[in-house]
């Protein structure tokens with residue numbers, strides 16, 4: 001966590017408490033930095049959670065890239081939305097298809113699905129029925145889908161939302177022409193490397209940025225293992241990454257997520273035919 005955020009929530013809370021301001025003005029809060037007293041005072045009913053991975057990201061990005069990016073989005077959104085409980089990120093993902101490249105700490109889909117369901121159940125037990133998940137890794141998409149769908153059927157009162165693939169969303173939100181190769185896609189590719197240059201440049205080694213640009217048929221998914229696609233542990237063209245592209249991606253995603261939460265708040269997280 002960057003210095004900017006350390007103690008952020010608590011300082012605001014204490015400043016607010018001292019001046020007798022109402023707690024609704026208190027900014028979003030980080031559960032791992034919070035005391036029980038603070039938690040009781042605030043009574044959260046909605047939360048945000050990053051899910052990442054710990055796996056090889058080429059020779060130019062850190063192993064925690066997926067977690068770092070997802071949690072960075074969470075932190076930026078939480079700065080803009082009051083009263084959002086920020087959960088500690090899940091640092092491991094379903095990385096079995098990347099695990100030939102050293103090193104990956106890989107959960108099976110089954111394990112991750114169970115972890116997610118346990119997280120949902122814990123939140124629900126403590127009155128938090130609204131959750132936004134920010135995913136940073138392709139292998140987590142299916143476990144999030146299974147866990148959320150099954151939990152929702154068992155607990156209809158829960159509101160579960162997910163940004164499942166920020167890389168696709170960023171590409172859709174930005175105007176054409178921002179990216180130079182493969183619309184910025186790729187594991188440790190142009191887009192992902194650009195975000196890391198924008199958020200944690202000291203962790204990026206651009207002199208080692210190398211990826212394989214793929215030429216796969218479209219619309220039907222091939223279920224590859226990563227070593228079938230690239231000898232570099234990276235796909236797309238990370239050498240085209242820039243801080244400016246990363247800033248544009250982050251801004252578009254943060255704005256989108258912030259308005260999503262505001263819109264959901266306005267309708268009390270109701271949608272469709274829900275009227276409870």
Ligand SMILES: [Zn+2]
Nearest residue numbers: 065066187188
């Ligand atoms: Zn990644």
